[in-house]
Amino acid sequence: MLKSHSISVPFQQGDYSMLQAVRGMQDILPSQAHHWQQVENQLQQLAKRYAYQEIRFPILEKTDLFHRSMGEMTDIIEKEIYSFPDSKGQMLSLRPEGTAGCVRAAIEQGLLGKPQRLWYLGPMFRHERPQKGRYRQFHQFGIEAFGMKGPYIEAEHLLILYRLWEILGIQDQVSLELNSLGETSSLSQYRAQLVDYFTRYQADLDVDSKRRLQKNPLRILDSKNPQLQDLINAAPKLSSHLDSESYQHFQDLQDLLKTANIPFTWNQRLVRGLDYYNKTVFEWIIQGESVAQNTVCAGGRYDHLVAQLGGPHTPAAGFAIGLERLIQLKAITGEHKNPDIYLILGDQVATTQGLALAENLRTALPNLNLEVDCLGGRFTAQFKRADKSCARLALILGPDEVQSNTIGLKSLRTSDQQKSLTYSELIAYLQQTLPL
Ligand code: HAM
Numbered sequence: 138m139l140k141s142h143s144i145s146v147p148f149q150q151g152d153y154s155m156l157q158a159v160r161g162m163q164d165i166l167p168s169q170a171h172h173w174q175q176v177e178n179q180l181q182q183l184a185k186r187y188a189y190q191e192i193r194f195p196i197l198e199k200t201d202l203f204h205r206s207m208g209e210m211t212d213i214i215e216k217e218i219y220s221f222p223d224s225k226g227q228m229l230s231l232r233p234e235g236t237a238g239c240v241r242a243a244i245e246q247g248l249l250g251k252p253q254r255l256w257y258l259g260p261m262f263r264h265e266r267p268q269k270g271r272y273r274q275f276h277q278f279g280i281e282a283f284g285m286k287g288p289y290i291e292a293e294h295l296l297i298l299y300r301l302w303e304i305l306g307i308q309d310q311v312s313l314e315l316n317s318l319g320e321t322s323s324l325s326q327y328r329a330q331l332v333d334y335f336t337r338y339q340a341d342l343d344v345d346s347k348r349r350l351q352k353n354p355l356r357i358l359d360s361k362n363p364q365l366q367d368l369i370n371a372a373p374k375l376s377s378h379l380d381s382e383s384y385q386h387f388q389d390l391q392d393l394l395k396t397a398n399i400p401f402t403w404n405q406r407l408v409r410g411l412d413y414y415n416k417t418v419f420e421w422i423i424q425g426e427s428v429a430q431n432t433v434c435a436g437g438r439y440d441h442l443v444a445q446l447g448g449p450h451t452p453a454a455g456f457a458i459g460l461e462r463l464i465q466l467k468a469i470t471g472e473h474k475n476p477d478i479y480l481i482l483g484d485q486v487a488t489t490q491g492l493a494l495a496e497n498l499r500t501a502l503p504n505l506n507l508e509v510d511c512l513g514g515r516f517t518a519q520f521k522r523a524d525k526s527c528a529r530l531a532l533i534l535g536p537d538e539v540q541s542n543t544i545g546l547k548s549l550r551t552s553d554q555q556k557s558l559t560y561s562e563l564i565a566y567l568q569q570t571l572p573l
Pocket of ligand 1: 233234235236263265270271272273274275276277279280281432433434435436437438454455456457458459460461462
């Protein structure tokens with residue numbers, strides 16, 4: 138856990154030094170925000186097609202929630218969670234992931250009496266070492282399904298994801314790795330055997346793995362240290378410890394995926410970094426990306442978490458996609474939409490009438506993208522700005538137009554003469570000519 142410091146703000150009058158964003162936290166500028174909107178819309182549409190409903194829950198939760206759900210010995214809880222006391226001394230944390238908060242909300246709001254398919258999207262916070270694809274504030278799109286114990290629900294999640302990769306045109310850039318952790322009892326037998334095995338070779342382990350040996354031995358299997366690979370490959374296999382129910386569940390899931398033509402690799406070393414999983418776990422790996430941040434999506438089954446957090450026994454499964462990693466993968470298509478119309482205003486009277494004209498046009502043509510010049514000045518300066526905006530048409534409302542109750546219309550992309558139209562002629566013209 139991060140140390141909390143007393144909150145004193147060392148700002149003094151006259152301190153005009155540049156303030157910068159917190160390290161690892163990024164601004165998303167207008168030039169990128171429309172890519173985000175595109176992807177977010179696609180995710181929301183897709184979730185809807187599979188009958189998932191949105192849930193929103195707080196960014197801040199009691200620290201205890203994350204400790205009880207994710208496990209005390211996980212990297213996130215040990216090193217990465219942002220925690221601090223509020224003014225009453227209650228420890229709070231910025232959510233490092235969505236599953237815990239979603240489960241807490243589902244229990245507290247009584248959603249779990251029937252099967253639920255939920256999705257969420259929003260920022261998460263982890264105090265990791267920032268690098269490409271790894272940030273301290275990042276965004277996840279997550280799905281959680283409650284009340285379904287058969288493997289169909291994991292298959293459905295993997296189908297949603299495969300369809301998403303196809304929609305985004307990135308299906309050749311990602312691959313699916315799958316494993317089964319089995320049930321708690323078989324996993325703890327396996328853990329004991331792993332500890333025995335790695336203890337025998339303790340002298341060969343690196344510092345990280347030695348630390349994990351005591352606290353979280355399964356995570357040694359995740360090590361990317363090239364010098365440990367032979368040792369890890371020769372370690373006892375999780376599959377030989379699977380209980381019969383988990384084994385059958387995993388076989389059935391694989392059959393469903395084969396029927397659906399979803400390619401996957403069974404990675405026996407995949408264990409995931411959070412304690413709540415049982416049975417199925419999976420990751421979608423980005424080809425050719427460095428291993429530190431090559432997972433674009435991860436998830437699995439967590440049948441015991443709801444009960445562990447005080448709810449009714451409820452089977453559950455889900456996944457989360459890292460949006461920064463997804464957006465970085467997607468070949469971006471479609472440009473920022475330029476305004477259709479730029480409205481140029483003459484004197485004070487025209488400005489007052491221009492406000493009404495702009496609002497009437499927005500009411501009459503709901504898809505119109507209309508920018509009004511708010512800087513004023515000479516018509517030539519306004520026309521220059523109109524041109525720069527990349528709008529297709531300029532509308533002109535000057536003293537002459539106010540006088541004659543008309544509106545000037547000039548194409549900014551052709552050499553057509555300026556026209557003078559009444560309001561109803563203008564609406565008819567725009568309806569015909571603009572792709573609204
Ligand atoms: P996770 O593997 O911790 O799982 O995170 C899911 C995804 O979030 C990762 O695969 C990655 O794409 C993205 N991600 C994680 N940390 C960062 C970071 N520091 N910067 C950028 N992206 C990051 C979970 O969070 C589980 N709650 C998933 C889940 C939902 N399991 C069941 N339901």
